[in-house]
Amino acid sequence: MQPLIARRPVGARPDPAERAAPKPKADPAPSRAAYRMQRLMLTPAYRLTLRVFLPFLIGLSAVLIYMSDADRKDAVLLGIVDLRNQIETRPEFMVKLMAIDGASAETEGDIREISQLDFPVSTFDLDLDTLRENIIGLPAVAAASVSVRQLGVLEITVTEREPALLWRRNDGIQVLDNTGIIIGELDSRTLRPDLPLIAGYGANDHVEEAMDLLRVISPLHDRLRGIVRMGERRWDIVLDGDLRIMLPAHQPVLALERAIALHDAQDVLNRDIAALDLRLAARPTLRMNAGALERWRQIKDMRVETGR
Secondary structure, eight states, X not given: OOOOOOOOOTXXXXXXXXXXXXOOOOOOSOOHHHHHHHHHHTOHHHHHXXXXXXXXXXXXXXXXXXXXXXXXXXHHHHHHHHHHHXXXXXXXXXEOEEEEESOOHHHXXXXXXXXXXXXXXXXXXXXXXXXXXXXXXXTTEEEEEEEEETTTEEEEEEEEOOOOEEEEETTEEXXXXXXXXXXXXXXXXXGOTTSOEEESTTGGGGHHHHHHHHHHTGGGGGGEEEEEEETTTEEEEEXXXXXXXXXXXXXXXXXXXXXXXXXXXXXXXXXXXXXXXXXXXXXXXXXXXXXXXXXXXXXXXXXXXXXX
């Protein structure tokens, strides 16, 4: 006999004991697809692609699609150019004047000529490094600095080479500094009588030695006419009256010091001679003028006749 089962009438409320009965829990293990997706999200390359490359490709594609139209492209470019011009031409970025310090009038004119600047000009259009290199490239300029000051002034500070010698050549007279660099040209020797004169082919390559000779010959500065490079190997000191001190190719400064000492002791350079030859250090030679040689022969003949 089957047991009797009590049935709840239709519409009756459930027993509280039945409502409190626990429900079975869901399985916490993820599905296979969810597990693989979680593992994929932990991959650095996938996350980098998802966060960086994918947005970049989407943005790039949008820009390319937008710029594919010629009218839109021209409008964007014109807008960029207009914005740049508005920024570059603001008053605080404009250079209106050029100030040159430390340069002579001739050098200043050369600087203004090579700069080729049409003021006012924007600082964005100025290449200060190139301008400085062009200025230093001038023969008369030893150093230069270029900067933009307040109030729109382009300041150029120049250090010029100091003239030290005049070099006479077949095509004119060149002005040299103490390193032998040509810094100018003269039409006449009388324009710079304060500078000593050198001559001869290759004399500009031995300016340092010439300066040493000028220092030694300074006691006879009033009589000095110039220094001549002979055969690209040695020097001749030319004094007034075409008197020459012929120096050797080696140690010319020492030979000239001996000549000055000989002059101080025996007044050699004030005598009627044409040259003092010091090319042989062991045998200095005096070359007499034609008149002095004739008088010496007359005196010699008179002595011979008197001896008879």
